[in-house]
Amino acid sequence: MRETVVSGIRPTGNLHLGNYFGAVKNFIRLQNEYNSYFFIADYHSLTTHPKPEDLHGRVKTILVEYLAAGLDPEKATLYVQSDVPEVLELYLFLNMNAYVGELERVTTFKEKVRKQPDNVNAGLLTYPTLMAADILLHNADFVPVGKDQEQNLEKARDFAGRFNFIYGKEYFKIPQAFNFGNELVKVPGLDGSGKMGKSEGEGNAIFLAEDEKSIRKKVMRAVTDGGPTQLNQEKPEAIQNLFTLMKIVSKPETVQFFDDAYNNMSIRYGDMKKQLAEDIVAFTAPLRERIIELSNDDEYINKVARTGAEKARESASKTIREVRDIIGFRHF
Numbered sequence: 001m002r003e004t005v006v007s008g009i010r011p012t013g014n015l016h017l018g019n020y021f022g023a024v025k026n027f028i029r030l031q032n033e034y035n036s037y038f039f040i041a042d043y044h045s046l047t048t049h050p051k052p053e054d055l056h057g058r059v060k061t062i063l064v065e066y067l068a069a070g071l072d073p074e075k076a077t078l079y080v081q082s083d084v085p086e087v088l089e090l091y092l093f094l095n096m097n098a099y100v101g102e103l104e105r106v107t108t109f110k111e112k113v114r115k116q117p118d119n120v121n122a123g124l125l126t127y128p129t130l131m132a133a134d135i136l137l138h139n140a141d142f143v144p145v146g147k148d149q150e151q152n153l154e155k156a157r158d159f160a161g162r163f164n165f166i167y168g169k170e171y172f173k174i175p176q177a178f179n180f181g182n183e184l185v186k187v188p189g190l191d192g193s194g195k196m197g198k199s200e201g202e203g204n205a206i207f208l209a210e211d212e213k214s215i216r217k218k219v220m221r222a223v224t225d226g227g228p229t230q231l232n233q234e235k236p237e238a239i240q241n242l243f244t245l246m247k248i249v250s251k252p253e254t255v256q257f258f259d260d261a262y263n264n265m266s267i268r269y270g271d272m273k274k275q276l277a278e279d280i281v282a283f284t285a286p287l288r289e290r291i292i293e294l295s296n297d298d299e300y301i302n303k304v305a306r307t308g309a310e311k312a313r314e315s316a317s318k319t320i321r322e323v324r325d326i327i328g329f330r331h332f
């Protein structure tokens with residue numbers, strides 16, 4: 001039997017190149033070889049209180065962009081988390097054996113407490129339990145996520161092992177992080193430091209749906225410096241980031257050309273950025289076209305979501321039935 005892969009992305013904006021190269025590209029490879037479940041984590045997104053009138057549109061955006069990027073509903077089960085409410089029952093069961101102390105020690109929780117001190121809700125504290133429920137609902141073997149999600153995955157492993165221990169049964173598999181060899185990529189942002197992310201500030205991220213003019217503008221504004229002052233000098237972070245981005249979207253000989261130019265101090269950052277912008281445009285243009293096409297095809301999008309939900313519920317209800325039995329619930 002094929003091994004199972006589960007992963008999700010919160011609907012909190014448009015997909016950017018970081019999401020694509022850090023997560024979605026792996027999903028696309030995995031869907032060919034694994035029994036795959038990819039979902040949109042809309043329950044998770046409630047921790048930040050989205051407006052009711054925004055929620056559905058945000059979910060649709062991610063679904064459209066998943067499809068445009070190359071996720072195939074014939075190969076993978078693509079679904080919206082809230083279409084499979086079975087996950088909430090598993091969330092409740094797992095919460096009974098998740099301890100407040102350990103949840104408080106999760107770094108993403110501590111970060112949220114710092115960032116949104118006025119909204120430290122219980123959903124935020126139990127975010128890792130819901131994520132564990134997502135994963136265990138399909139008894140996943142592997143979870144492809146970026147480095148920032150490692151600790152949440154560690155909690156899922158703890159909760160799976162704990163459930164098995166408490167009930168004296170090796171029911172859940174212990175899910176593992178998935179990455180292709182050493183390819184765990186971190187896509188840098190355009191502001192000279194850190195990673196590309198939607199919450200990192202204006203101009204830092206390039207979105208799959210972004211138009212060409214805006215891509216060029218953002219890339220041309222990327223942070224650089226006065227240029228190298230010595231031969232073969234080590235690159236400062238902002239410059240290294242441009243090269244890293246270029247390695248991701250451009251041909252190796254293009255990267256080599258600018259690398260040589262940097263090393264012999266003849267580099268003109270303007271030229272490099274122009275080339276980088278063109279290569280990003282060439283990569284994203286077909287995706288953007290597809291995004292526009294799909295967002296106008298509600299009939300297809302609805303069909304994908306409904307079929308995905310049906311398939312996901314099949315697997316979910318089997319797990320819930322078995323877990324209820326293990327816990328000791330009996331029908332009258």
Ligand code: ADP
Pocket residue numbers: 009010018019020021022023144145146147148149185186187188195196197198199
């Ligand atoms: P954001 O940081 O923009 O809020 P999310 O946290 O929603 O993005 O991330 C969704 C997925 O995309 C996760 O699996 C995450 O690891 C991956 N991801 C996000 N940004 C990057 C990046 N810059 N490089 C690599 N992977 C990323």
Ligand code: TRP
Pocket residue numbers: 006007008009010041044130131134135143144145149152
């Ligand atoms: N927490 C993940 C993120 O912020 C999204 C997510 C929710 C997820 N449930 C999941 C990822 C289950 C993998 C498996 O990116």
